[in-house]
Amino acid sequence: MTVEEPYVVQPAAGVYAYVQPDGGWCLNNAGWISDGGSTLLVDTAATERRALALRAAVAAAGVPRPRTVVNTHHHGDHTYGNAAFTPGALIVGHDNARAEQLAAGHQLELIWPATDFGAIRITAPDLTYSDRLTLYVGDTEVRVIHPGVAHTTGDSVVWLPRQRVVFTGDLVFAGGTPFLAMGSLTGSLRALELLRTLGAETVVPGHGPLTDASAYDATARYLRYVAELARDGREKGLTPLEVARGADLGEFAAWRESERLVANLHRAYAELAGEPEGAPLDIMAVLRDMTVMNGGTPIRCHA
Numbered sequence: 001m002t003v004e005e006p007y008v009v010q011p012a013a014g015v016y017a018y019v020q021p022d023g024g025w026c027l028n029n030a031g032w033i034s035d036g037g038s039t040l041l042v043d044t045a046a047t048e049r050r051a052l053a054l055r056a057a058v059a060a061a062g063v064p065r066p067r068t069v070v071n072t073h074h075h076g077d078h079t080y081g082n083a084a085f086t087p088g089a090l091i092v093g094h095d096n097a098r099a100e101q102l103a104a105g106h107q108l109e110l111i112w113p114a115t116d117f118g119a120i121r122i123t124a125p126d127l128t129y130s131d132r133l134t135l136y137v138g139d140t141e142v143r144v145i146h147p148g149v150a151h152t153t154g155d156s157v158v159w160l161p162r163q164r165v166v167f168t169g170d171l172v173f174a175g176g177t178p179f180l181a182m183g184s185l186t187g188s189l190r191a192l193e194l195l196r197t198l199g200a201e202t203v204v205p206g207h208g209p210l211t212d213a214s215a216y217d218a219t220a221r222y223l224r225y226v227a228e229l230a231r232d233g234r235e236k237g238l239t240p241l242e243v244a245r246g247a248d249l250g251e252f253a254a255w256r257e258s259e260r261l262v263a264n265l266h267r268a269y270a271e272l273a274g275e276p277e278g279a280p281l282d283i284m285a286v287l288r289d290m291t292v293m294n295g296g297t298p299i300r301c302h303a
Helices: 048-060 076-085 095-104 107-111 185-198 214-235 240-246 260-272 283-293
Strands: 007-012 015-019 030-034 039-042 068-070 090-094 127-129 132-137 140-145 157-160 165-173 202-207
Touching (some): 007 202, 015 048, 039 132, 048 076, 068 132, 076 107, 090 095, 095 127, 157 185, 165 185, 165 214, 185 214, 185 260, 214 260
Parallel strands (some): 039 068, 090 127, 165 202
Antiparallel strands (some): 007 015, 015 030, 030 039, 132 140
């Protein structure tokens, strides 16, 4: 299998997106904003090797080493590389993102013990916020917005109003299946409405190639499809796995990681049962069901 190398896209002056193909499990996007005097980084990477490659890409762009890193959520593919930029950078995230990262610890190594993550030191946010935070890189305004419970309980959107560029984190997977096991289906729909109000021209998703606001519509269609499957399946007394195995994915069949459907149904079932948005699921049960959906083969970290 040919492994594609990460690449950099510059959607606006001083704004860089770092894309890791093909955007599957553990292959997230990052990016940075720089005025030539200071640099802010959005997310890091899943392994020590990939975090160092990201650091080298920032240096190759001819900008200073980041002194601020914003984590869009706590998952290790977006945060494990934080230590590659500290000391020297302030790590910023939502209140819940810090708590979730510390609670998760080295969770990815437990899920994917065969993956070489390297020497990972869990480095949680030093500065947290609850609703909105505004940072500046020179005269570039960077708005960090909590959309509510969506992909996780501690998501952050990074919005550049002048450049009309938004880093969505894992609220959007371009060409990939959403993953709601640690968040909320209804909350994700609300988060997409928030994203629409921003009026971004360029969308940097958490995974996959750069896109535009049409990605919100495709994601919302998928989420409504999951909600409908869950309502029908629950009424029939079927388990999430039974529903997922019998589902016709239609327009979503080509999206990466289709096995996430069963995880999303677990979340939808919990919400239909009246569980709070973001209430913990039995993640090991979710992983077992995704393994079944993946043809009996455990899901693989591609990093």
